[in-house]
Amino acid sequence: MHVLVLGGTTEARKLAESLHSRGERVTTSLAGRVAAPRLPRGEVRIGGFGGAEGLAAWLREHQVDVLIDATHPFAGTISFNAARAADQAHVPLLALRRPGWVPVAGDDWHRVDSLAQAAHVLPSLGRRVFLTTGRMGLASFAHLDGLWFLVRSVDPPEPPHPARMRVLLDRGPFTLDGERALLAEHAVDVLVTKDSGADATSPKLAAAREAGLPVVVISRPPVPEGVPTATTVEEALVWVTGLGQVPGTG
CATH class of the missing domain: 3.40.50.720 (NAD(P)-binding Rossmann-like Domain)
Incomplete structure (x- = not known):
């Protein structure tokens, strides 16, 4: 299984490392806005795709089986591009989004x-x-x-x-x-x-x-509706494992 992780977050790096350790082929894509990013294990690409169409073409060309959007909550339009690209390339998409902060007494x-x-x-x-x-x-x-x-x-x-x-x-x-x-x-x-x-x-x-x-x-900007969402790396791993199971094997 080839997993493309749209990264740039701690969760993205941990997810890539976990997938790599399980023997999956994982590629992490970084936007390139940080001069010396912390690189995860597995394959890494840096730079944009050229919008949703470019990302869809990359998914097809590199035979990606799963797309995971683990970008920063304020990454802008990439989440919408990911949703459109996944739909165009017929690739399952998961959003890995950590929960926002909640005020407590005294804030x-x-x-x-x-x-x-x-x-x-x-x-x-x-x-x-x-x-x-x-x-x-x-x-x-x-x-x-x-x-x-x-x-x-x-x-x-x-x-x-x-x-x-x-x-x-x-x-x-x-x-x-x-x-x-x-x-x-x-x-x-x-x-x-x-x-x-x-x-x-x-x-x-x-x-x-x-x-x-x-x-x-x-506050966070809006995100695409209807995309399956995980809030932790563990939840994302369970989701990917489910996709890799042969129907009827449990």
């Missing part, structure tokens, strides 16, 4: 639908911003000259970006003690994050809660 969350909305509400919430939305959308905050930003990303950001900004190049997982120290060291008074749902980056939410800080949470 002061302000949910918005976009980076632009986050930038709109920020001036009313604080002046020293811990911005953890990645390097790709900093243009949305470039006009906020009255605010100071601590920006954390894997790779250095490119302009346009806020004029008053310090960049912290780092990659999760992060610890609660480390996040507490960052908030205190930089006198942060508001946090901005996407609802990525990752355990590796959730300590910042606990640190903000302890410090009584408001948190601007950007």
Whole structure:
């Protein structure tokens, strides 16, 4: 069985490694937005496909039996391209989507639908911003000259970006003690994050809660309807195993 994993997440890497260890042929596709990505076991390709039609052609050409969309919740249009491509190539599709974060007692969350909305509400919430939305959308905050930003990303950001900004190049997982120290060291008074749902980056939410800080949470974009979904790597493995069984063998 040849499995194509649309990756870029911790779950995608773990899934590829588990499939590879079981003897399946697995190819992980990465978008190429990170300069030095953590590569999973198995085959790896980097770069886009050229839309849904290009992905469908790749599925046929490489005789892919199963397509798994394990991209980041904010990866954009790739999930819709995957759904269309799977339908065109007649390949079973599974979405591996980790659950979003849920507020608990003591959280002061302000949910918005976009980076632009986050930038709109920020001036009313604080002046020293811990911005953890990645390097790709900093243009949305470039006009906020009255605010100071601590920006954390894997790779250095490119302009346009806020004029008053310090960049912290780092990659999760992060610890609660480390996040507490960052908030205190930089006198942060508001946090901005996407609802990525990752355990590796959730300590910042606990640190903000302890410090009584408001948190601007950007909600996830819509995803295709009607696609089977797993929330854990284990669930995805069970689904793939079911596809590989011969009918009637149990």
